[in-house]
Amino acid sequence: MVTPAPDPIQAQLIAARRTQILDAAAKVFAEKGFHPTTIKDIAKEAGIADGTIYHYFENKGALLLGIFDHMRAAVTREVNFTTLDPDDLRGFLHAFISQPLQALHADRSELFRIILAEIMVNRDLRERYYQQMLEPTLALAEPIFARWVAQRRIKPLDMRLTLRAISGIIFGLILESIMGDTTLEARWDELPDFLTDLILNGLGSDQP
Amino acid sequence: MVTPAPDPIQAQLIAARRTQILDAAAKVFAEKGFHPTTIKDIAKEAGIADGTIYHYFENKGALLLGIFDHMRAAVTREVNFTTLDPDDLRGFLHAFISQPLQALHADRSELFRIILAEIMVNRDLRERYYQQMLEPTLALAEPIFARWVAQRRIKPLDMRLTLRAISGIIFGLILESIMGDTTLEARWDELPDFLTDLILNGLGSDQP
Amino acid sequence: MVTPAPDPIQAQLIAARRTQILDAAAKVFAEKGFHPTTIKDIAKEAGIADGTIYHYFENKGALLLGIFDHMRAAVTREVNFTTLDPDDLRGFLHAFISQPLQALHADRSELFRIILAEIMVNRDLRERYYQQMLEPTLALAEPIFARWVAQRRIKPLDMRLTLRAISGIIFGLILESIMGDTTLEARWDELPDFLTDLILNGLGSDQP
Amino acid sequence: MVTPAPDPIQAQLIAARRTQILDAAAKVFAEKGFHPTTIKDIAKEAGIADGTIYHYFENKGALLLGIFDHMRAAVTREVNFTTLDPDDLRGFLHAFISQPLQALHADRSELFRIILAEIMVNRDLRERYYQQMLEPTLALAEPIFARWVAQRRIKPLDMRLTLRAISGIIFGLILESIMGDTTLEARWDELPDFLTDLILNGLGSDQP
DNA sequence: CATGAATGAGCCTTCATTCAT
């Protein structure tokens, strides 16, 4: 296991090698799943020897954590609400829905599926996911929604349940897509607009 | 592997033994997860020998399928929209939300978590889940929602996306609860009412 | 790992299999040493599969412990001072010297060499050896020697050091023989008489 | 592997580096044992890189040989019968017993334990030990003892067995001490006097 | 049908050793 070297060039090399290994692991995991994948598979994919992996990662589980962190960093980079205008209610909501929907779709979805499976099963990973992704997102959005309530721009609903419902939709749709729903697959790009309307206006007819 | 005997008493015994094994497996899986559980664990829990399990199930994977089918049957029994009055828009929606929320919660949630993990990873199981649970539910609700549209009681939105969004909420909230969200855990019973309102009326303020 | 069955026939079979494995292990250990020997080597020698060994022994180390216990039982059977006449000073001393010298020589010496090496290195085994072999022997002999002192048949020396010295001779000679000393090898059978005289009368000339 | 340089300064440096490595190895071996110690452990202890060790030693086994030689040199330095007065029978015997007892005790005993374990298992080391330590000592003492016999100061016993018995006592007591005998541990310093008397005068009472 | 001992393929991991820089 390589400890971060003070030497910046060394650090660069180490980071590069770690990324190389993680990329290989991510690829093979996405194809075969976590458990069916052997260290040899990953090493072969990365073009290195089995043992080399253990210079950079404690064990197989650490690879998954590494991938998780990489993905989290990437998603966090892509999903960034701080640049949004909180006064633009519709725009904010649209972005709030659209960004995760895009981030966890497409080429990332296979890997996310595998990670999600392990999240379901691995307590560490589960807590990590909750504390580092779900909870921060909810915490970030809460004051913004609260302001809208104060401004009477949205109904004075319970914010915590509301936020969980909205993020739940996103989550649930990603899951349904993972399950193989072809309708969602085909019309993924319509979802942000559609959901924004649905959430804002509801399903019910205006006429009583 | 037991081939279905014509003898009804035999069949009874076989079914009982299968259930005994499946219950044991479900218990141990829920505690330890699928992969960490060994056949010996299950046999011990069921009070039988390892080999006996193979008289009733092809292999370890078949146990999970069996559990899945059992759970599906139970959920299907509990979640039954056919007895609902389709003219009671609010009541139907409430039940549509409430029933799965109850069915997959509580003492079943640990096992569901484990099965979900395998669903994510096992194509067979995934397709089975989609074809036998998700898709039928959507198919069942679609004409009912369509009728409401025709009656102008709900907005003429795209039904397929609408249904996926609504079931997505349910799915997503179960997931967030599995992730360990204590808010949802504590206020699980408020969800049906809350969600029914939210879905019907939306988040937006009435005042433009 | 097989737990002792209440069924006496089962117990017989289990004991037989354990012995079979232990004998195979002893043979290969004696030839190649403990560490260089693989589980596969032992399994092959025993004519069984690798995994079978783990039905009967926790791990490789348990094999060594098992061999150690077997050898201890055998040596204890052979080295038995309780049948000796404690009034026969010379006879007792002769037997006290002779028995271990015979027991740990010949076909047993190769295995003893290997076990001794692990004793040197493995704290558990070391304590086991001390508590189960060395100490009991010393404790057994002490009252007998004390009686001789009381009877003024031997000098009133410190009994504990005396006993350790005598057993030390035995131990040391076995070691020197293990080291490959050909003189000892060739004249092993002279040792009991020779040592009995030496210990009783000492080296010094009678004439001052 | 460094070939001896003709340059004396080079040779000095090489010797120093070898000693540095050997000291580090000795320390770690004494703490963890030979097999459990990795080259990395030793390199870390010595404050150098893994690879550097291989410039000075063929392989891991050579480190043990090197330590063995170092220890042998040190012991040989400390245990030196040539300066003793061979006419002082008691004094010589006392020193003959005392010196090894001191040399292989105290801070050296842990390392000796480890080396002894490898001696038991490694034929090369075993022969080296016998030929370079045990046999020379015996050979050295033999003429001296023979002279005493000629002078009728000791009994005309078989010298070869006598010497082996005496060195066996020393050897055996060191072993018993290694085994964890607390009596010996506590009274180690009494041994030389005690043993000298015992060996010279024997255990038997003077009165017939 | 029930049993559970036996099987053996296969995986993670370690670590002595090498060698390009």
Place this chain on the structure above:
DNA sequence: CATGAATGAAGGCTCATTCAT
């Protein structure tokens, strides 16, 4: 000469599955 990243062989151990009793 020093470095330490890379290598890859090897081994202990697990466990799903089989099958003789």
